[in-house]
Amino acid sequence: MTSSTKQLIDTTTGAPRALSDFVMDISTCGIIIMAGVSDNCRILYVNAAFLAMTGYTEADLAGRHSWFLQIDERDQPERTVLLAAMHAARPVTVELRNYRMNGVLRWNELCITPYFDDTGSACRFVGMMTDITSRKLAAQLLSTQSSQDVLTGLANGIGLQQYLDAALINPLYRDTGLAIVTIAIDQLAVLSDSLDEEAIDTLARVVAERLQSCITTGEIVARTRSDSYTLVLHTGKRLDTAARCQALQRALGQPIPLATQAIYLTCSIGLAMFPEDQCDSAYLLKYAGMALTQARQTGRNNQVFYSASMSQQLHDRTVMESALSNAVRNRELSVLYQPQVNLTSGEVSGAEALVRWHHPALGDVPSKQFVALAEETGLINDIGLWVLERVCLDLATCHVTGMPKVPVAINVSPVQLRDPQLADQITAFLATSSLEPALLTLEITEAAVLEDDELTRTTLARLHRMGIGLALDDFGTGFSSLSYLRRFPFKTVKIDRSFIHDLTGNPDDAAIIKAIISMAHTLGIAVVADGVETEAQCHFLRDNMCDDIQGHLFSPAVSADGFNALMISGLSMPEHLRAPPKKLRTLLLVDDEVNMVSSLKRLLRRDDYHILTANSGAEGLAILAAHPVDVILSDQRMPGMTGVEFLSIAKTRFPRTVRLVLSGYTELQSVTDAVNEGAIYKFLTKPWDDAKLRGHIQEAFHRKELADDNRRLTREVYAVNLGLAAANRQQQELLGLRQEQITRDASSLHIVREAMRHIPIAVLAIDDSDMIAFINDAAARMLPQRGMLLGGDARYLLPEIVRHLTPPGQQPPRPHPVELDGQFLLLGTHLMGQGSSSSGWLVTLTPDPQRMPAS
Known part of the structure; x- marks a missing residue:
């Protein structure tokens, strides 16, 4: 350090101010000079900038230690770093929280450099301090915002x-x-x-x-x-x-x-x-x-x-998703066909194509499970297109062998329907397999039409125009609405199997099925019931005029070869399931007293009834579930279940039976309630009069047969109405298409007329009755002396032209000269009707370049 600098730093010498002293005083960086560590780092000098940063005066700082600026925050880690560096006499830079004289917190960056005397001791420390509060606050704000x-x-x-x-x-x-x-x-x-x-x-x-x-x-x-x-x-x-x-x-x-x-x-x-x-x-x-x-x-x-099972489920889903993405490429998917059979003719009326997945490690994966996964992951488009192509190729192969042609239904997911290329892709599959569009039916779930998306409606309308059948699948399980059946061109409604499973024991399911069938038939739409497995289910659906069924009762899903063999064999529904069985009067006797049952059987055997017997209400219900019964005669007082209780259940489950109760005890209230609720047709007392009892039972059978006849007639009328409704629906569709065509033709005609009016060549149209049906602006300007030509008789208004018109069947001449009102023109005629249903002549008039107009 030079002597001049020495004079500048040591303020106790009273030496004159030097240039460097002036520079330090005007610096914007706070400068502080402190004594060595042995002198407790007393403040020896500060410049004006330091005083401005801290708010203190020179008098406030004279002789004080620099640490007081931290007030009660002397435990800052940076301060420990600073002291260690000063004791080691090495430069250091730290960031400290300091406080101004008024108590306001400020952040300062302090760079301390030791100054060594001639002996090599750090006798002074020079500090350069800058205010970094704004930077620190901005960083804290950024950290908070992030x-x-x-x-x-x-x-x-x-x-x-x-x-x-x-x-x-x-x-x-x-x-x-x-x-x-x-x-x-x-x-x-x-x-x-x-x-x-x-x-x-x-x-x-x-x-x-x-x-x-x-x-x-x-x-x-x-x-x-x-x-x-x-x-x-x-x-x-x-x-x-x-x-x-x-x-x-x-x-x-x-x-x-x-x-x-x-x-x-x-x-x-x-x-x-x-x-x-x-x-x-x-x-x-x-x-x-x-x-x-x-x-x-x-x-x-x-x-x-x-729960831990959720992690396992996620792992299983990840494994299955990976496997499903490779299923088509690895040929793990297959298509089975479950026949659909008509309940009137008993013949196979179609089939549903069902996709199956067999994985080498996972085994047979349930279709509901992997189809849902495919929809969530976006794989459903690839799988759905593969199924469509596979079905078309299978049917083409089967038809070559002579298999009767019936439509096959394929499930289409909502995701597929939103694909604008779906109709084009199906068209390509049909063309490749030479399959008729009418042999393909697409089953659409309610979820697909729930949003009434414009693209979905456009796609369905196009498929319908192609001749492909549309069916509403799983009807009744979602937000079922009559509006779906009105807005979309469905030909079939499919009742979900969840309603079929317990229809004979659940009156609510039975009521829903009846409502669906009635609603669909009113609109001319056929009904298919899925999941039919028992004869009781089949009887119920047949009696309520369901059109077709599918399920294990007739046939499980089979391979394409198996379906081909089934169709060629002509397998049909058994006679007793598809037509009302031969009339047999069946009577069920229910009484816990064996002798009483025997007496009744002896009495009624002469009337040629088929008699079934039970010794309790529970046994009677089991017989009703297994056999068709016309009339029930039950004792009232039985252990476990009274006759009224038994007949009330029978009324709910088998409402078409006629029910009578026989008792030696009046128990007026319970019997009256049962009669009022329709559970009992008649109440008979013991001991009975043989003739009267036989008469009551004959009357009950007569009542049952009248009801059966009414149902049969209703069914026949219903079938006729269904056909009329279907025809009316088809007629409405044809009328709609015709109206669209008429509208398009009218629009085209207006466009053509507008264009003809403004072309520069004179054009007229004369119909087969010689009326001038059209004249454009150029022709009107060319023939102003002829007056109002449109709608007039060409024979009187334009005889020069009419004499040159070629009769139908002859070849029209080349354009030839004609004189009209002093104008020499070339007359061209074209006989209409060769490419359309029009009749008459189209006439053109153009100036004859070979002749000059008359003077």
Whole structure:
């Protein structure tokens, strides 16, 4: 260091100010000179910039230690680094939190450099200090924004991850536990389509406020997506956590007032527990998400805790998804055909193509399972096209062998219907296999038509025009509506197998089936019942005029070769299932007294009845389920089930029977109720008069036969009406197509007329009765002296032209000269009707270039 610099630094010498002293004073960087460590680093000099940064005066700083600027924050790690460097007499740069004289916190960057004297001792330290508060605050703000949701002020995914990472290493929570709660608002997807952006933002803020009101100190709410939130609750017991979640659902369930309406929300909740389920933050969030998915699949406003089986299910799904993507390429898929049989003729009327998957390791995978997976993963298009092509090729092969031609139904998913190329792809398959479009029926689920998508309607209309049949599949299981049958050109409705399974024991299913059949037939649409496995089901469907059935009762699904053999063999439905059986009067006697049953049998045998007997109500119901019965005669007093109770059940399950009760005890009230409810036709008393009893039973059979005849006549009328309705529906479709054609033709005609009017060549049209049907503007300008030509008789108005018109059947001449009103013209004539249904002549007039007009 030079002597001049020495004079500058040592303020106690009173030396004159040098240039370097001036530079230090005007510097914007705060400069501080401190004594060595042995002198406790006393402040020896500060410049004006340092005083401005700290708010102190020279007098305030004289002789003080520099550490007082940190006030009570002297435990900053950076200060320890600074002191260590100064004791080691080496340069150092640190960032410190310092306080101005008025107590305001500032961030400073301090660069300390030791100054060595001639002996090599660090006798002074020179510090350069800059204010970095703005930079620090900006960095803190950026850090906050990166971990905070801008709209609600809640933590976002980054903030949640930071919180979890810190909480999971806290020994306190390892003992007491934590709950990771993931919440999804059920209605947000629908509300996003119906509310404006401002209302959606308002909902998000209200949800955030309500969730925050439900947490305690130290817990966190994070908004991880627009419709989902994650909370970390300080509770490790499932029961307590479930109660907390119910409080969250109640808070969110309160109405949210908006400008135009009040909104009510529900939420689905997935939960994972620390440390019970996992100790890693990423896995805990993943498990809570898996539980949320399960909650949403089970319906709205549910909460589900994670379980290990969910991970197994996810693993199984991943394995199956990978295998399914290779199934077509590895030839693991196959198509089976389940015949459909007509209940009137008993003949096979069609079949349904069913796709099957056999995996080498997974075995036979249920179709509902892998079809649903294919729809979720987007593989359904490839699989669906493969099935369509396979069916077309199979049918083409079978027809070569002489198999009778019947339509085959193929299931088409909603995803496929939204593909604009579907109709073109089916057209290509039909062309390749030379298959008639009418032999293909596409089964569409209600889900496919529920949204009434424009593309879906266009595709279905095009397929219908091609001649491909359309069937509404699984009718009754979803949002069944008559409007579907009116809006779309369905030819068939298929009743879902879930209604068929218990129709003989469940009156509600039976009523639904009757309603579906009636509704479809009213519109001229045929009905197919799926999953028919018993004769009782078949009898019910036949009696209620269902058209066709499919199921194991007739045939399971078979291969293409098996279906070909079945069709060639002419296999049909047994006679007793497809036509009313030969009339046999069947009487069921029910009495717990064997002697009484024997007496009744002896009495009634002479009337040529087929008599069945039972000794209890339960036994009687079993017989009714196995055999057709016309009339039931039951004792009243039986152990376990009274006659009235038995007949009431029989009335529900077998309503077409005629039911009588026989008793030696009046029990007036129960019998009266049964009669009033229609469970009992007549009440007879013991002991009986033989003649009267036989008369009552004969009357009961007569009543039953009248009802059967009425049903038969109704069925015949119904069949005729069905045919008329179907014909009317077809006629309406043809009229609609014809109207469309007429509209298109009229539009084309207007376009042609407009074009003809404005072409520069004179054109006239004369019909076969010599009326001038058309004249364009050029012709009107050419012949103004002839007056109003349109609609006039050409023989009087244009005789020069009419004499040259060629009769039908002759070849029209080449253009030849003609004189009209002093104009020399070339007359061209064209006989109409050769390419259309028009008749008459089209006339053109052009100036004759070889002749000059008359003077």
